Amino acid sequence: MEPLQHTTEQTSPAVNVRNPFKPTAAFIGASWFALLTGTVGYCVGLWNASMQLNEKGYYFTILLFGLFAVISVQKSVRDRAEGLAVTDLYYGLSWFATIAAMILLTIGLWNADLARSEKGFYAMAFCLSMFSAIAVQKNTRDAKMFEVKEL
Numbered sequence: 242m243e244p245l246q247h248t249t250e251q252t253s254p255a256v257n258v259r260n261p262f263k264p265t266a267a268f269i270g271a272s273w274f275a276l277l278t279g280t281v282g283y284c285v286g287l288w289n290a291s292m293q294l295n296e297k298g299y300y301f302t303i304l305l306f307g308l309f310a311v312i313s314v315q316k317s318v319r320d321r322a323e324g325l326a327v328t329d330l331y332y333g334l335s336w337f338a339t340i341a342a343m344i345l346l347t348i349g350l351w352n353a354d355l356a357r358s359e360k361g362f363y364a365m366a367f368c369l370s371m372f373s374a375i376a377v378q379k380n381t382r383d384a385k386m387f388e389v390k391e392l
Contacts, residue, residue: 263387264380272376279369280304286362292353299349304367307342311371314339315378343371 283304287297313335320327346367350360 262383264383268376269380269384272373272380275369275373276377279366279371279373280308283363283366283370286359286366290355290359292355296353300346300363303342303346303349304370306338307346307367307371308374310335310338310342311374312378315375316382319379319382339371 284301287300290297313331317327317332317335321332346364350363353360355363
């Protein structure tokens with residue numbers, strides 16, 4: 242009697258198997274939607290806020306600084322994980338900039354003459370923007386990696 246052999250290649254039709262590490266269109270879309278929701282919501286809140294222009298500029302600059310910083314952290318962490326050279330100075334500066342942006346926003350909101358609900362709104366929109374910027378950067382990098390491999 243012959244042993245039972247499980248050969249799925251012979252019995253099943255050719256199926257296009259998706260790479261589990263390639264980001265799905267749904268995740269890419271959700272990441273971009275979250276980034277746009279966070280940043281546009283934050284900016285609309287600033288536009289409608291009854292604060293001085295220099296205060297609005299401070300909060301807008303913190304948003305831009307934070308977005309750049311988290312993208313830099315994601316890139317440097319990913320580069321190190323993939324064995325690419327990242328200097329300790331750049332790695333440390335990117336983490337410092339990320340933490341500094343969060344601290345500067347916290348100090349600004351703590352001392353702002355705003356309602357608690359407004360402070361919470363800015364904090365949540367900022368956090369949503371930061372997290373989704375990391376996800377968008379990751380998806381962009383992953384998609385580019387698979388695009389190159391498929392060529």
